[in-house]
Each structure stands twice: as C-alpha cells, then as structure tokens.
Amino acid sequence: MHNFDFVKPSTIAEAVSALSHEGAQALSGGQTLIPTMKQRLAAPGTLVSLTGIAEMQGVCLGDGGLHIGAATPHAVVAREAKAHYPALASLAAGIGDPAVRNRGTIGGSLANNDPAACYPSAVLASGATIVTNTRTIGADDYFQGMFTTALHDGEIITSVVFPIPEKAAYVKFDQPASRFALTGVFVAKYAGGVRVAVTGASQDGVFRWREAEAALTANFSPAAVSGLTVDSRHMIADLHGTPAYRANLVKVLTGRAVAAAS
Amino acid sequence: MPKDGGIGASTKRREDVRFLTGKGRYTDDINIRGQLYAHFIRSQVAHGTIRKIDTRDAEAMPGVVKVFTSADFTGVGGIPTGWQVTSRDGQPMLEPKHPVLAEGKVRHVGDPIAVVVAETLEQARDAAEAVEIDIDELPAVMDMKAAIQGGPLVHDEIGSNLCYDWGFVEENKAAVDEAFRNAAHVTTLELVNNRLVANPMEPRVAVGDYEDHSGQHTLYTTSQNPHVIRLLMGAFVLSIPEHKLRVVAPDVGGGFGSKIYHYAEEAFVTKAAQILKRPVKWTSSRSEAFMSDAQGRDHVTRVELALDADHNFTALRCETYANMGAYLSTFAPCIPTWLHGTLLAGNYKTPLVYTNVKAVFTNTVPVDAYRGAGRPEATFQLERVIDKAARELGVSPVELRRKNFIQPDQFPYQTPVAVVYDTGNYQATLDKLLELSDHAGFEARAAESKARGKLRGFGLAHYIEACGIAPSNLVGQLGARAGLYESATVRVNATGSITVFTGSHSHGQGHETTFAQVISEMIGIDASQVEIVHGDTSNTPMGMGTYGSRSLAVGGSAMVKATNKIINKAKKIAAHLMEASEADIELKDGKFTVAGTDKEKSWVDITLAAYVPHNYPLESMEPGLEETAFYDPSNFTYPAGAYGCEVEVDPETGKVTICSFTAADDFGNVVNPMIVEGQVHGGLAQGIGQAMLENCVFDENGQLLSGSFMDYAMPRADDVPFYSVDHSCATPCTHNPLGVKGCGEAGAIGSPPAVVNAVIDALHRGGFTHVTHIDMPVSPSRVWQAMQG
Structure with a gap:
C-alpha cells in the first residue's frame, strides 16, 4: 500500500469539501477499496472516510418507505430492517462474512456497483431512490453498467429510500469461491406491479427482467415464469458459469424468489 | 475402556496449546x-x-x-x-x-x-x-498434447517439451494389449485430474x-x-x-506437499x-x-479396463499426460510414475497393467506432490472406470468391486505393478462402510429426496496407497537421488526425562504428542516426561522429513529402534545394580524387576546410575543413556479403505450437496485415534475440495485465472458434511515395529472418486443416463451443463 492522507469528517458538507481536492477518494466500509490499495492497484492521495457522519447512519421509517443511511453497515441493516422489510434484511445478512457485514456499507456497495453485488438488485427491484448530497436519483436511472453509476465525481450517496413492498424475496446462488452472487434475483411485489432485478448474471450489471415482471404482475406464482426464456447473449462467461448457465439460474431463482416471497 | 495414555489413547495435542494461544513460532515470527x-x-x-x-x-x-x-x-x-x-x-x-x-x-x-x-x-x-x-x-504453450506436437519450446536448449515418456510395466505391454483383444468387455474413460493449489x-x-x-x-x-x-x-x-x-x-x-x-x-x-x-x-x-508454490495433480488420462465374460478384470491400460509446468520441481518426475503407476492395481487382482506416462513442460507454474501425490490420480481413474464398467454391464458397482478384490488369504500379494502388499482386508472395510453408511436404507432416502425434487446418489470408492516412502535401495533403483530412511536420537536425561530428536518434521500432524505416546508406552513413564524436538539440522540427526504419510511408519520406527537400544542398555545397568542376569530383567510401568524375585529398580534409579556411574560396569559399558537409530524399511506400507459418499443433486441448478460421507480405513495400528480421525477429516475436506470446488485454471496465454480466493474455491466448513470415520478394520503392517501404515493422505486419495461416482449415480437415477463422466470439480455449472446433454 502506498502512503495516503486520511480525513474523517463529521458532516456531509465537510466530506464534500474534502472530496473536492485532487486525489481524494471517498472511503466507506473499505471492503473493496482497501484490498485494492493493498494490492497497489489503487493509490489515492487522500481517503475521506464517510463513516463518522451521523446523518449517514441508521435505519428508520420515513416518507416514501424505509430510509437507510448510506454509511450503515450490512449487519445493522440485517438487524434493523428486519421488522420493516424482511427480504432486504435477509439480503444484507447474506453478504460476505461477519467482517464484511460489520464494515461494508450500503452506500459503498451502491457506489461501487460490482456486477455481482447483492444490494443493487434490492435497490432496482424496489424502485428505491438514491439520495445524494445534491439530488435524488431513481433506481432505474442510477445503475449504468458494470462498476458504472449516475454519480458525478465527488458526489456522495447519503441515504437510500426503499418503498416497502407487499411481498418480496431475494434468492442468491453463490459463486463457489467468492460467494458473491453467481446470480441473484430480487423479486418485489407492489400494488402497482411486480419488479424483478437480477445481479451477478449480466455483463451490463444489475438489470430488470421485464418479461418476468409482466408475467408476475398478472399472476404472482412460480408457474408464471416457468414458460419464459431468458436471453443469454449478454450474460457473463467465467470460470464459474457459462452465459447459458446464468440464464438458467435467472429463471430458476426467479421462480424460487416468488415462492419464497413474504 | 479407552486408554488415558500411551499407544491407543486419544491424548489431546500438546502443540495445540501454543497454536491456539497464539504462541506458535513460525518463520515469519523470526x-x-x-x-x-x-x-x-x-x-x-x-x-x-x-x-x-x-x-x-x-x-x-x-x-x-x-x-x-x-x-x-x-x-x-x-x-x-x-x-x-x-x-x-x-x-x-x-x-x-x-x-x-x-x-x-x-x-x-x-x-x-x-x-x-x-x-x-x-x-x-x-x-x-x-x-x-x-x-x-x-507464444505460450498451455495444452500438453500441443506442447509435444510442435508447440513453442519452453526450454529451447533441450529441444523438446517432452520430459520423459515412461512405460510401466513395459515388459507387460504386449500381454496387456493381447488381453484387451480377448476381452469380453472393454470400458474406456477419458478424464482430467484437475490442477490444484495446495494453499497451506x-x-x-x-x-x-x-x-x-x-x-x-x-x-x-x-x-x-x-x-x-x-x-x-x-x-x-x-x-x-x-x-x-x-x-x-x-x-x-x-504443507500438504508444497x-x-x-x-x-x-x-x-x-x-x-x-x-x-x-x-x-x-x-x-x-x-x-x-x-x-508448486501445484498439484494436472493429469489428462485415458484409462481402459478389460473384463472377461464373468466380469473379472483381466487388464488395465492407461495413458497419462502429466503436466510438469515450466520447470522440474524437486520430486515432480516421480509423482506420475513411481507414485502413480505402482498403485494401478488398486485393491484388485487385475493380472495385467500397463501405463504410459508422458511428462510435459508447459508455460505454467511447476507441479509436484500434493497430498496423496500420484496415488489420488491412480485411484481416481481406477475407481471411476470400474464404476463406469459396472454401469455399462448393468451390475452393482459394489459387487463388481467385491468380485475382483484381492482376497484376505492372498497376502502378501505380489501385484503386477512391482509392489508387494503385505496385509489388507478389503472385504472388511467394504462391509464396514456399507454398515456405517446404512447402505440398506439408501433407497428410502433416495425416495425421500425425489419427493423434494432432488436426485440422490451413492458413490463408492476403494483406495490403496503406498506410504512410508522407502526402502532406500529400492527407490535408488527407481531413480531417487536421496535415501528415504528416517532417524531419531533418544536422549534420556539424568533424572529420567527423555528428549527425542527426530528427523521427521511436524507441520500439523501432531508428532510432539504421538511420538511421546509411543515412548511412554515403551518405557512406562508418563508422556509429559518426553519432549519431541524436530525441525533444526543443528540438533537433529540427518532425516528425510515428513511427507507420504511416512513419519510414524518410518520416523516412529527409527525412534522405536533407538528406544529399544536404550531399553537394552538400561536393562544391563539394572542387572548390574540388582546383581541379576540381564536375561531376567523385565521393564514394566517404568520399573525394572528381576523375574521370580521382589527386586525392583525404578526408571530414574537406572537413568541416574547411567549419568552418575558410581556403581556401574564401566569396564564393559559406557556411561550415559543416549542412542541414535536410522531406520530404513523393507517395504512401503499399504493403507487402504472404502469410502462412501451420498449426494443430492438439484436438477434445476446442478448444485451438489454432500449428505453424508463415510470412511472405513485400514491404517494398521493406531497410536492416537483422535489425531488419526483429524487427519482423515482434513484429507476428506481436501479431497472433497478437489472433487467439488478447487480448480487452478490458466487462460490460453498462460494468465492465471484462479489467482486468488475470489476465484479459487477452497472448501469451507459448510461445504463438507459431518464425517463418519472408522479405522477398526485394521490389518497391522507386518514389517515395521509399530505395525502402523500411515493416515495422512488417505482422505484426499479416496474421496474424489467417491464424490464423482455419487454424482453420476444421482444423475442416472434421475434419468440423465447419457452422463457417463463429469470432470472435477463437479461444480454446479458443469453438472447442469452435463444434464443438458
């Protein structure tokens, strides 16, 4: 690891100011950034920690649904979202290992937008709103491909607002080595319709499976997706699965998520 | 009644006190x-x-x-x-x-x-x-066949990527080919034994x-x-x-070999x-x-089994490409040859065996021994091809094996692949396995799985390994550039405690505990009075170290030999002190007695006399009580066993879950059952890791795709079941003083074919009868792909 400066602001304004300097990089839980720095693949001049900002912490009900501070660790979401949004809490409880869950944060995960991360599927399937220091961004506009988001340089996610569905479930199929999602499907049923978001499978990152959404909006049962086919053309090919295999998982896991939705 | 000390006691590992309290002193601590x-x-x-x-x-x-x-x-x-x-x-x-x-x-x-x-x-x-x-x-050369068919030269100066082209037993080749021409049935299987990273x-x-x-x-x-x-x-x-x-x-x-x-x-x-x-x-x-780190396995093999009309195995023929990587690691050449070809008879009385091994240089990390080293590769191809033969012939894989076993009364058994098995009882371990795994209840469990939409399968594998690698004069003829004896110095201190300096090395095996148990048993003093020293060339006698499940069989035998010298000398001292004939002196529970009398001297009386020789036969004997022995065995040891695996396959995702794993091993005598079971558990985890998870993969340019734990899947606790482990079917080794065979590698040798056989069985029961083989690791995507046809 190269040397770097470290600042830990206590307000969003201080953080924004610190990030405006050249070479500054936001640090949340550090579960991706720190290993990358240790491998000398990243060498930011200044790390601006976002975990000391009180208004970016915590889980509470509010306008529009469940508000989760962006610097809230997964373990806290797993614990505190359980009563309000059990599928989301269950997703958080299944990320990584205890160390990752107690350091890694929802904002960090969403800013990074790893194509195999769990949280993006929940955000997209819930039609959640990403709140930043300057604006709000709808989930459908936020994810713009693998490791790519609508965030501008220096923009900080401060919270995420999840509309609470009638029913939802997340089913993840583990990549055997990393235990990231080889494919993960989040299904959420709202009064206005069903949303299905898939992570881990596509070269374009998290995506909505709209054919399944239409079928499930008409008939919320596993049988509704059993006749659908998933286009494998943009699926990821790697050591752990072919595009065809991932396409199969999308369908199988969607059916299982519908069956598990509560 | 379990013993609380000595040979056969499940004594807790004394080294764990320092390991578990962070007091171990590893090289990086220096x-x-x-x-x-x-x-x-x-x-x-x-x-x-x-x-x-x-x-x-x-x-x-x-x-x-x-x-x-x-x-x-x-x-x-x-x-x-x-x-x-x-x-x-x-x-x-x-x-x-x-x-x-x-x-x-x-x-x-x-x-x-x-x-x-x-x-x-x-x-x-x-x-x-x-x-x-x-x-x-x-241009990098990655594929072994391409490498020896005009691919880029890894080493220009040697003019070829073919390190060697080995045939064994070369004299049998024509007879093997003849047996195949006369066979009633021939089963052929092409397989890959996947490359592994040891990852200690x-x-x-x-x-x-x-x-x-x-x-x-x-x-x-x-x-x-x-x-x-x-x-x-x-x-x-x-x-x-x-x-x-x-x-x-x-x-x-x-270490695991690496x-x-x-x-x-x-x-x-x-x-x-x-x-x-x-x-x-x-x-x-x-x-x-x-x-x-040197990596393991990486064989590409074609194996053929010939059977007569009564389903007797009549010949086995194999062709293996063995990846050496870019350079020859220390013992790389012997792994696919002498540690592989000599095990191809397995537990069976196949009369004719021929294997051809081509060792190939490629632009990859060097490959050498990894837990089992050659024997897992031999066992995998043999146990897979037997299972495939049983399926083709429509007979039970259990009974086909049983029919072809070497019988208990045939030992010592001269195999057609040079080695002579001293003891064994393969029927006994098979029967024990079937009992412990409740084989009789399998169909009911399979029906229950089916009701849940899952496919259940049972896989059996038998293994044999040649351990305690030695004797030196034989391995010298086979090309070893080192001896393979082991050494020990037993230093009895003046007040009776003992320090043993062994040429073996403990890096997880628990020698400090088990070696002390052996001394404790032999002399009758508490194991706490015995210290085992290893790992430093400045104070231990020249030894060959620890690998090939050899420490107790060879190193332990050297220690026994030195301790017997100690006992003999101590008896002479006791005879002198008690004015008795040496032949009448008995040592029991740390006391020397004279047969037929009530005379008695304690162990400490004798050790003190050896170092304070005031009343001592100095004219005929040196003071002191310290002996060194080198032990060079007359044969390998041959641990063997039967492994059974039950799996459930999720037909929608291809995911395999191991429901149970049963191991019935014959390790000969056992010094510490708890440590032996721990060794088997660890070996099984690594074997299951190879079978289901681990795979070292390079791309066509030689870049390592599985270069971290993000892509190289190590088994985690929830990937493996609770094991059922048994070593009661023991046939003690006949040629070492402890009657021990070694247990370190067995789990990693016997388990991969048991897992794959179980997966194939599950798929066949589920109607996927076109699937005859899936290469390891049997990952979800591979199993699903195989089901698609």
Missing part, C-alpha cells in the same frame, strides 16, 4: 537484528525473452540496498531435481536448468526475474515499481542469515524437511558444506545474506503463493 526485506519481481507473462532489466532508478530509491538479477547468481547452480525417471527408450528424462532468477527467458507467470532488497518491505515494493523490465512476449494456511517464508567471521549460514524456512533443503541447496545450488549450513524449519502452518521442495527463494535469501552481510527475509503473499 526477526533478526539488521534484517532486510526481499521483494520478488515476478513475470507477468507466461513466456518471453528478457531484453533488458534496468535497476538503476530503483537502486537509488530510499532504503534500497540492492536489486538482484540473474547476473548476481552466475556461478550458482540451478534448483536440482531429486528424482530421475528413465524413458521407455532407455534415455534419461530431459532436465532443463531451473535458475534461481530467470536467465534470458521467463517461462511462467510468477517466474522470478529480479529481487529488490531494502530496509523495509514497503521500500522494497516501492522500488520494485521502478525496476524497468523489457520482455518480448513469446501459512504461506512460504524464508530468512537467510550469515556470520561473516565463521562462514556460518542459517536458513529459516517453511519446510517439511529441513535436512533435505540443507542437502539440496548446500550441495547443488550454493556449494555450502553441511557443517556451515544450518536449516531451521520451526512451527510450520501446513513445502517439501527446495525453492529459489530459499537459495536467494541465503546467498543474499552472504553478499550483503545482513539477514534477508522474504514472506510470500497469498497472491505470490498462487503463482510460485
């Missing part, structure tokens, strides 16, 4: 005043010509003491190979130079090119980024130290065999005589410490371990 840090710059390409290495900018950076390249190692020998294999045409194998640092060419990703030595590790790493290296990339918890570390005034070198290293490193590095690489070279392997956090070999980093730190006159330390990162 820091010597004035120590410098080495950082290796490794090739990022698999094959290339080094045009230029410019170290000037790096050498000017803060803290940098020197940047080494191969130019600093002229006059230093290459890393030697410890085993020579002879090809079918009588020619010795091709043995290209393996330089300490790359000379002119790089041959695999991770090949060391230069080393920065600096005051701190971070300074060394910073400077490494300033070393300018210009490499012309060459502790990565490799080496610290070199040099005393200018005495010319004394010391190397601290993560080794399974410090004497072997001293011999290889001293004699062949750095020309340092043994008395000026001390090699210390302190606590070592697992720490047997002499590595370039060891020679580097030893030499650099001499050049710089300061200690030099290198600690491998996990990423480096993936590209610099």
Whole structure:
C-alpha cells in the first residue's frame, strides 16, 4: 500500500469539501477499496472516510418507505430492517462474512456497483431512490453498467429510500469461491406491479427482467415464469458459469424468489 | 475402556496449546537484528525473452540496498531435481536448468526475474515499481498434447517439451494389449485430474542469515524437511558444506506437499545474506503463493479396463499426460510414475497393467506432490472406470468391486505393478462402510429426496496407497537421488526425562504428542516426561522429513529402534545394580524387576546410575543413556479403505450437496485415534475440495485465472458434511515395529472418486443416463451443463 492522507469528517458538507481536492477518494466500509490499495492497484492521495457522519447512519421509517443511511453497515441493516422489510434484511445478512457485514456499507456497495453485488438488485427491484448530497436519483436511472453509476465525481450517496413492498424475496446462488452472487434475483411485489432485478448474471450489471415482471404482475406464482426464456447473449462467461448457465439460474431463482416471497 | 495414555489413547495435542494461544513460532515470527526485506519481481507473462532489466532508478530509491538479477547468481547452480525417471527408450528424462532468477527467458507467470532488497518491505515494493523490465512476449504453450506436437519450446536448449515418456510395466505391454483383444468387455474413460493449489494456511517464508567471521549460514524456512533443503541447496545450488549450513524449519502452518521442495527463494535469501552481510527475509503473499508454490495433480488420462465374460478384470491400460509446468520441481518426475503407476492395481487382482506416462513442460507454474501425490490420480481413474464398467454391464458397482478384490488369504500379494502388499482386508472395510453408511436404507432416502425434487446418489470408492516412502535401495533403483530412511536420537536425561530428536518434521500432524505416546508406552513413564524436538539440522540427526504419510511408519520406527537400544542398555545397568542376569530383567510401568524375585529398580534409579556411574560396569559399558537409530524399511506400507459418499443433486441448478460421507480405513495400528480421525477429516475436506470446488485454471496465454480466493474455491466448513470415520478394520503392517501404515493422505486419495461416482449415480437415477463422466470439480455449472446433454 502506498502512503495516503486520511480525513474523517463529521458532516456531509465537510466530506464534500474534502472530496473536492485532487486525489481524494471517498472511503466507506473499505471492503473493496482497501484490498485494492493493498494490492497497489489503487493509490489515492487522500481517503475521506464517510463513516463518522451521523446523518449517514441508521435505519428508520420515513416518507416514501424505509430510509437507510448510506454509511450503515450490512449487519445493522440485517438487524434493523428486519421488522420493516424482511427480504432486504435477509439480503444484507447474506453478504460476505461477519467482517464484511460489520464494515461494508450500503452506500459503498451502491457506489461501487460490482456486477455481482447483492444490494443493487434490492435497490432496482424496489424502485428505491438514491439520495445524494445534491439530488435524488431513481433506481432505474442510477445503475449504468458494470462498476458504472449516475454519480458525478465527488458526489456522495447519503441515504437510500426503499418503498416497502407487499411481498418480496431475494434468492442468491453463490459463486463457489467468492460467494458473491453467481446470480441473484430480487423479486418485489407492489400494488402497482411486480419488479424483478437480477445481479451477478449480466455483463451490463444489475438489470430488470421485464418479461418476468409482466408475467408476475398478472399472476404472482412460480408457474408464471416457468414458460419464459431468458436471453443469454449478454450474460457473463467465467470460470464459474457459462452465459447459458446464468440464464438458467435467472429463471430458476426467479421462480424460487416468488415462492419464497413474504 | 479407552486408554488415558500411551499407544491407543486419544491424548489431546500438546502443540495445540501454543497454536491456539497464539504462541506458535513460525518463520515469519523470526526477526533478526539488521534484517532486510526481499521483494520478488515476478513475470507477468507466461513466456518471453528478457531484453533488458534496468535497476538503476530503483537502486537509488530510499532504503534500497540492492536489486538482484540473474547476473548476481552466475556461478550458482540451478534448483536440482531429486528424482530421475528413465524413458521407455532407455534415455534419461530431459532436465532443463531451473535458475534461481530467470536467465534470458521467463517461462511462467510468477517466474522470478529480479529481487529488490531494502530496509523495509514497503521500500522494497516501492522500488520494485521502478525496476524497468523489457520482455518480448513469446507464444505460450498451455495444452500438453500441443506442447509435444510442435508447440513453442519452453526450454529451447533441450529441444523438446517432452520430459520423459515412461512405460510401466513395459515388459507387460504386449500381454496387456493381447488381453484387451480377448476381452469380453472393454470400458474406456477419458478424464482430467484437475490442477490444484495446495494453499497451506501459512504461506512460504524464508530468512537467510550469515556470520561473516565463521562462514556460518542459517536458513529459516517453511519446510517439511529441513535436512533435505540443507542437502539440496548446500550441495547443488550454493556449494555450502553441511557443517556451515544450518536449516531451521520451526512451527510450520501446513504443507500438504508444497513445502517439501527446495525453492529459489530459499537459495536467494541465503546467498543474499552472504553478499550483503545482513539477514534477508522474504514472506510470500497469498497472491505470490498462487503463482510460485508448486501445484498439484494436472493429469489428462485415458484409462481402459478389460473384463472377461464373468466380469473379472483381466487388464488395465492407461495413458497419462502429466503436466510438469515450466520447470522440474524437486520430486515432480516421480509423482506420475513411481507414485502413480505402482498403485494401478488398486485393491484388485487385475493380472495385467500397463501405463504410459508422458511428462510435459508447459508455460505454467511447476507441479509436484500434493497430498496423496500420484496415488489420488491412480485411484481416481481406477475407481471411476470400474464404476463406469459396472454401469455399462448393468451390475452393482459394489459387487463388481467385491468380485475382483484381492482376497484376505492372498497376502502378501505380489501385484503386477512391482509392489508387494503385505496385509489388507478389503472385504472388511467394504462391509464396514456399507454398515456405517446404512447402505440398506439408501433407497428410502433416495425416495425421500425425489419427493423434494432432488436426485440422490451413492458413490463408492476403494483406495490403496503406498506410504512410508522407502526402502532406500529400492527407490535408488527407481531413480531417487536421496535415501528415504528416517532417524531419531533418544536422549534420556539424568533424572529420567527423555528428549527425542527426530528427523521427521511436524507441520500439523501432531508428532510432539504421538511420538511421546509411543515412548511412554515403551518405557512406562508418563508422556509429559518426553519432549519431541524436530525441525533444526543443528540438533537433529540427518532425516528425510515428513511427507507420504511416512513419519510414524518410518520416523516412529527409527525412534522405536533407538528406544529399544536404550531399553537394552538400561536393562544391563539394572542387572548390574540388582546383581541379576540381564536375561531376567523385565521393564514394566517404568520399573525394572528381576523375574521370580521382589527386586525392583525404578526408571530414574537406572537413568541416574547411567549419568552418575558410581556403581556401574564401566569396564564393559559406557556411561550415559543416549542412542541414535536410522531406520530404513523393507517395504512401503499399504493403507487402504472404502469410502462412501451420498449426494443430492438439484436438477434445476446442478448444485451438489454432500449428505453424508463415510470412511472405513485400514491404517494398521493406531497410536492416537483422535489425531488419526483429524487427519482423515482434513484429507476428506481436501479431497472433497478437489472433487467439488478447487480448480487452478490458466487462460490460453498462460494468465492465471484462479489467482486468488475470489476465484479459487477452497472448501469451507459448510461445504463438507459431518464425517463418519472408522479405522477398526485394521490389518497391522507386518514389517515395521509399530505395525502402523500411515493416515495422512488417505482422505484426499479416496474421496474424489467417491464424490464423482455419487454424482453420476444421482444423475442416472434421475434419468440423465447419457452422463457417463463429469470432470472435477463437479461444480454446479458443469453438472447442469452435463444434464443438458
């Protein structure tokens, strides 16, 4: 690891100011950034920690649904979202290992937008709103491909607002080595319709499976997706699965998520 | 009634007190005043010509003491190979130079090119980024068949990528071919034994130290065999005589074979410490371990089994391509040959066996022994092809094996592949397995799985291994460039406690506990009075170290031999003190008695007399009580067993879940059942890891795709079931004094075919009868793909 400066602001304004300097990089839980720095693949001049900002912490009900501070660790979401949004809490409880869950944060995960991360599927399937220091961004506009988001340089996610569905479930199929999602499907049923978001499978990152959404909006049962086919053309090919295999998982896991939705 | 001490007691591991309280002293814990840090710059390409290495900018950076390249190692020998294999045409194998640092060419990703030595590790790493290296990339050769059919040469100077072309038993070849022509049925299977990374918890570390005034070198290293490193590095690489070279392997956090070999980093730190006159330390990162530790397996095999009309095996024929990687690691040549070909009879009375092994150089990390080493590869192909034959013939895989077993009254059994099995009872382990795994209840469990939409299958595998690698005169004929005896010095101290210096090395096996149990049993003193010392060439007798499940069978036997010398001498002293005939002296429970009398002397009376010889037969006997023995066995030992695996396959995702795993092993006598079971558990986890998860993969350009735990799947606790383990079907070894066979590798040898056989069985029961084989790891995607047809 190269040397770097470290600042830990206590307000969003201080953080924004610190990030405006050249070479500054936001640090949340550090579960991706720190290993990358240790491998000398990243060498930011200044790390601006976002975990000391009180208004970016915590889980509470509010306008529009469940508000989760962006610097809230997964373990806290797993614990505190359980009563309000059990599928989301269950997703958080299944990320990584205890160390990752107690350091890694929802904002960090969403800013990074790893194509195999769990949280993006929940955000997209819930039609959640990403709140930043300057604006709000709808989930459908936020994810713009693998490791790519609508965030501008220096923009900080401060919270995420999840509309609470009638029913939802997340089913993840583990990549055997990393235990990231080889494919993960989040299904959420709202009064206005069903949303299905898939992570881990596509070269374009998290995506909505709209054919399944239409079928499930008409008939919320596993049988509704059993006749659908998933286009494998943009699926990821790697050591752990072919595009065809991932396409199969999308369908199988969607059916299982519908069956598990509560 | 379980014993609470001595042989047969499940004594808790004394070494765990320090390991579990963080008091272990590993090589990385050793820091010597004035120590410098080495950082290796490794090739990022698999094959290339080094045009230029410019170290000037790096050498000017803060803290940098020197940047080494191969130019600093002229006059230093290459890393030697410890085993020579002879090809079918009588020619010795091709043995290209393996330089300490790359000379002119790089041959695999991770090949060391230069080393920065600096005051701190971070300074060394910073400077490494300033070393300018210009490499012309060459086409890499990855596929073994392509490599020997005109592919790019890994080593231009030897003119071929074919290291050797070995046939065994060459004299049987014509008879084997004839048996295949006359066979009623022939089953053929092509398979890959997947490449593995050993991944011991502790990565490799080496610290070199040099005393200018005495010319004394010391190397601290993560080794399974410090004497072997001293011999290889001293004699062949750095020309340092043994008395000026001390090699210390302190606590070592697992080896699994990967720490047997002499590595370039060891020679580097030893030499650099001499050049710089300061200690030099290198600690491998996990990423480096993936590209610099010798890897395991990587065989591509075609196996054929011939059967007569009564389903007797009449011949076995195999052709294997064995990947050597870019250089020959220390024992690489013997793994696919003598540790593989000689096991192809398995537990069966197949009268004719022929195997052809082509060892091939490719632009990959070198391959050598990994837990089991050759025997897992032999067992996998044999147990898979037998299962396939049973399926083709429509007979039970259990009964087909049973029919072809060597019978209990046939021991000692001369196999057609040179080795002679001393003892065994394969029916007994099979019966035990079927009982413990409730085989009778399998169909009911399968029906219950089916009701849940899952496919259940049962897989059986038998294994045999040749352990306690020895005897020296035989392995010498087979090409070994070392002896394979073991040694022990038993030093009885004046007040009766005992210090044993063993040439074996413990890196997880628990020797400090089990060896003390053996001494305790033999003399009748408490094991707490016995200390086991290992790992330092300066105080232990020349030994060959620990691998091949040999420590108790060979090292333990040396200790028994030395202890018997001690007992014989102690009896003479006792006879003198009690004015009795030596023949009448008995030793029991730590007391010497004279038969037919009430005379008695304690163990301490005798040991004290040996060191305070006031009343002592000095005219006929030396004072003191210390003996050394070297033990060279007359045969290998042959642990064997039956393994059963039950799996459930999710037909929608291909995911395999192991429902149960049962192991019925014959290890001969057992010193510490708890440790033996732990060894089996660990071996099973690694075997299941190979079967279901682990796979080291390079792309076509030689880049390592599975270069971290993000992509290389190590088994986790929830990947493996609770095991059912038994070793009650024991047929003790007939030729070592303890009757022990060894248990360290069995789990990793027997489990992979049991898992794959179970998966194939599940798929067949589910109607996927077109699936005859799935290569390991049987990952969800591979199983699903196979089901798609």
